[in-house]
Amino acid sequence: MSDIYKVKPISYPVKGIVQVPGSKSITNRALPIAALADGECRLSHVLFSDDSRHFINCLKTLGFQMNVDEPNKEVRIQGQNGYISGNGDEVVDLFVGNAGTAARFLTACLAIGDGVYRVDGIPRMRERPIQDLIDALRMLGVSIEDELQTGCPPVRIRGGKLPGGKTRVKGNKSSQYLSGLLLVAPYASSDVTIEIDGELIAKPYVHMTIEMMKAFGVEVENRDDQAFFIRAGQRYQARTYAIEPDASNASYFLAAAAITGGTITIENLGKNSLQGDAGFAYVLERMGCQVSLTNDSVTVTGPQDGKLQGIDIDLNEMSDMTQTLAAIAPFASTPVTIRNIGHIRLQETDRIKALATELGKLGQTVHEYPDALRIEPAPIRPNVEIDTYDDHRMAMSFAILGLCADGLVLRDPMCVRKTFPTYYEVLETLY
């Protein structure tokens, strides 16, 4: 694909069943859990994208025997029952690209590694905070440092016996620090209590972690999302595990139905999903769409006149949906206000600023706040080139807006490879 992608407008309601790849969040939990388990785990419907490939490559570097079958979307991992190899005092370098889940979950798990490790990524990863995880691991006795004293990667960890005990973690910048601590906690030598220091954002991802730990045999006592207790001695049990389709990446196709008055169904993603972003369908319902969510599928039908109602919503628990919602705001009859999303300034890019800038280029009136956005719909300016900030969700969301605009062009469209390398192929099935 070239360095631009011209979105072809669509003049009719989209209709059909869309297949989206496996969940990035579930894949990047299943991989470390399987590696820590005792015996062979078979993971099916695995996502193959930058974020998961970085994780897979890091596990290979750590010596895990893996059978990676991309054509069949399957990974078999020989778990080492909590053992992670090292290279004596030689630093083992692990590259995670810009995968926040890989950076945070690996950093936590390496606390029990048999060696010294450096976790590093692309320049943007070196701007994404990890200090709160460093502080929490140090309270558990882990030898860990941010090598450039930036509070961000590269992080150097000297693994060993994880003593356990009580630790506190801040959860206002990312929920991933807590998820990482939870994932490794069963392998501490004594019980672990994790207390939350202040607010905890994006809670559905913590619940996903706990549910997946349970699926592999480890119980976490959740004390009202303020403290978490993990009894020592528990171990992940090897098993086969099927990964759900990615609800976050399904949102773009549901949004296409919303703005074209069409009907899109995503199969194997329903009421029992582990993913909080499966709830995005209900956001569309509040904007005037018809939604059907069964045990194993979600269907959205957009209003026939293509006119959506505006919405004022706290999107903290589905913050990855901010760009999807912002991209359909121009098609609403009244303003769209998205609140409690300040932490997304710390992600692949400063997402609030990026959205304000790009929607402004499209003629929208955007009010930017430290932790919120308010978009006043206006006619969409034609022939605009959209910057994507090396952020897959900027590219994927504005591609949907482009279906109902004239001449919208995406720059660096393949930044979608972070979680959805085949995005444009799937998008083009809508025509």
Ligand SMILES: O=C(O)C1=C[C@@H](OP(=O)(O)O)[C@@H](O)[C@H](O)C1
């Ligand atoms: O735990 C996870 O899988 C994720 C948690 C969220 O990150 P933050 O908690 O840093 O917002 C989300 O944005 C990210 O896409 C995936």
Ligand SMILES: C=C(OP(=O)(O)O)C(=O)O
């Ligand atoms: C924030 C995201 O990813 P991560 O934090 O895992 O890099 C995302 O996928 O939108």
